[in-house]
Amino acid sequence: MSLSSHLNYSVSKFVLISLLACLIAGVLPAQDLATRPSPELVRVDEKMPGILIKLRYATVQNFTGKRIYPANATAWLRPETVKQLKIVQQVLRKQGYQLVIWDAYRPAWAQEKLWEACPDENFVAPPKQGSRHTRGTTVDVGMADLQGNLVEMPTDFDSFSPQASHYARNLSRMAGEHREILRQAFFKNGFSGVPAEWWHYDLIEWNRYPLLP
Ligand SMILES: [Zn+2]
Numbered sequence: 606m607s608l609s610s611h612l613n614y615s616v617s618k619f620v621l622i623s624l625l626a627c628l629i630a631g632v633l634p635a636q637d638l639a640t641r642p643s644p645e646l647v648r649v650d651e652k653m654p655g656i657l658i659k660l661r662y663a664t665v666q667n668f669t670g671k672r673i674y675p676a677n678a679t680a681w682l683r684p685e686t687v688k689q690l691k692i693v694q695q696v697l698r699k700q701g702y703q704l705v706i707w708d709a710y711r712p713a714w715a716q717e718k719l720w721e722a723c724p725d726e727n728f729v730a731p732p733k734q735g736s737r738h739t740r741g742t743t744v745d746v747g748m749a750d751l752q753g754n755l756v757e758m759p760t761d762f763d764s765f766s767p768q769a770s771h772y773a774r775n776l777s778r779m780a781g782e783h784r785e786i787l788r789q790a791f792f793k794n795g796f797s798g799v800p801a802e803w804w805h806y807d808l809i810e811w812n813r814y815p816l817l818p
Contacts, residue, residue, distance in 0.1 A: 636712050636818075638663075638678030643817045646710055646741050649680040652687045653694065657705040657749060661762050662715065668763040669722040673715050680709035683741035686808050689795035690744065696790045701751055702783075707762045707804065708745040711738035713818055727801075728765050735816040742811035745804045748787050756783050759803055770801050 636642045638660075650656055658680045662673035682690070694704050716739055717732045730736040737743040745762060749755050757779045760769045767773055771788065774781075784803050791798065796806040808814075 636714070637675050638681070638712070639675065642681055642710065642712060643741070645683060645814075645817060646681040647684050647687055649682055649687060649690075649706060649709060652684075653691060656694065657703060657753060659705055659707060659747075660709075661707045661745075662711070662719075666762075668728075668765070669719065671718075671722070673718050680706045681741065682709050682744065683808070683814060685814075686742050686744070689808060692794045693790045693796070696794065697748065697786070698751065700786060702748050702756065702786065703751060703753075705747040705749050705755065706744060707747055708738060709743070710741045710817070711736055713739050713816070737807050737811050739816050740811055740814045741817060742808040742814050744806055745802075746787070746806065747804060748783055758787075759784050762804055769803055771798060771803055772800065773803075 641648070650658060660674055660678050660680060661667045663676055663678040665672055667673065690704070697703055713732065713735065716730065716736045719729050720732050723729045724731075738745075747755055747758060747762065757777065759773055759776050759780045760766055768776060771784070776784070788798065788803070791806045795809055797809050797811075798807070799805050
């Protein structure tokens with residue numbers, strides 16, 4: 606065997622062993638969320654040009670304090686979800702507000718990372734059950750004015766405090782009003798919510814749709 610073919614052989618053997626090691630360790634490169642993660646999903650900024658997308662799990666500004674998604678990740682949802690979300694956006698804009706998308710489709714591998722950071726079913730869906738976000742039917746949102754400035758809401762995203770509840774009453778007047786405007790816009794246009802998280806909305810028929818990878 607010549608030196609160069611021996612090197613090629615060694616390199617390919619190295620690559621093969623590395624890939625096997627990744628498979629065994631379960632750390633194959635994760636989806637980047639910049640390319641379509643599933644044929645069932647559409648890219649939100651293509652269907653809703655100009656929508657504000659600030660994926661908090663692509664930053665360290667989330668409850669884990671760590672970046673979960675790659676920095677260039679973008680938002681993906683089922684087309685049925687986007688259809689209703691467009692109506693919510695129209696309703697809000699008429700009142701001088703707009704949506705800020707904090708999370709949308711969440712891959713199963715990302716749900717596992719969140720569970721590792723907080724293995725408590727009160728706050729994070731266990732991976733064996735799967736998150737509604739992994740169905741592409743669900744969004745986490747904040748609200749901004751038409752210039753794009755965030756408006757006051759009851760809490761920040763992913764707050765585990767009692768003030769994050771839809772039933773919290775000890776809020777400033779503005780925070781309470783904004784929560785109500787957002788909730789009405791969603792609840793009257795095809796979405797439901799969960800009691801403990803004012804920012805989280807599910808397509809009403811979310812359980813008709815499968816968990817995606
Ligand atoms: Zn959520």
